[in-house]
Amino acid sequence: MKKNRLVFCRKFSAYICVLVSAQFSGAALAQSSSGSMSDAAKAGQNMQNTLYPQVQLPISYNYNQRLGANSLSQQAEFSFTPIIPVTLDDDLQLIVNPMFTYNRNSNDQQVTNQTQPMQLATFLAPVYKNSFYAGIGPYFQLPATNANNGSMQTGLGVSAGAFFTPEHWVIGAALSNAWGVGGNMSGGSGNMLNAQPKISYTTDTAWTYSFSSQIAYNNMAKALTNQLTLGGGKTMTFFGYHASLQAGPTYMVTTTPTSAKGFGGFLGLTVLLPK
DSSP: OHHHHHHHHHHHHHHHHHHHHHHHHHHHHHHHHHTOOOHHHHHHHHTTOTTOSSOEEEEEEEEEEEETTTTOEEEEEEEEOOBEEEEOSSSEEEEEEEEEEEEEEEETTEEEEEEOOOEEEEEEEESOOTTEEEEEEEEEEOOOSSGGGSOSSEEEEEEEEEEEOOTTEEEEEEEEEEEEESSOOTTOOOOEEEEEEEEEEEOTTSEEEEEEEEEEEETTTTEEEEEEEEEEEEEEEETTEEEEEEEEEEEEEEOOTTSOOEEEEEEEEEEEOOO
């Protein structure tokens, strides 16, 4: 009798062990499956991170309205802001982020073309720090070609950024602070603070939804503008390249007498080059 009880207890214990093991294995498998992102989704998340060490080629179009003192001008703004990592050694890299902007302003039948000064933000950063990226470096802005295109001063300063990127998420900001150098003030002061905080979420199927802010503050003029952007879009693969198409509305929450006002629109395409 005791022997039968001992055999039964051993079999029952083995059964419980198998059952518990199966439960834990199933839970682990479910957790792994629910947290899996496709390659396109991972690329879409990386393209939201300015400091990710891979070449990004973003092109964007912004529609802005009600510019000028009379609030009657419309603006089509085209930007090309590539992100280029340069490896310095095994642990250190330099992220180079030149910014080229062209504006087409229209007021009734009058159209003016405006090329804003070229800006260059740089970030000295570790090559990879798990889910946290941070960098800092010098910032440059070339003087405008004429007073209608922006400040005729050269801008020298510092750029910095920090992004937290757990799975699916990108949370952080990039900013630059420039001081105007030179005596030509005909196009205004080159003293500018720019900040772009953002938060984005990318699904397992490569849909990305983002909320960002474009803040610009001129210290000399005491002028502040803040444009909010709500974006959404899909990351796809073309000929082996990941490309993210984003679109959404914008809204100027803080304005100056000559800045854009009210609602606008945004359309952007970013291509991620292979490492």
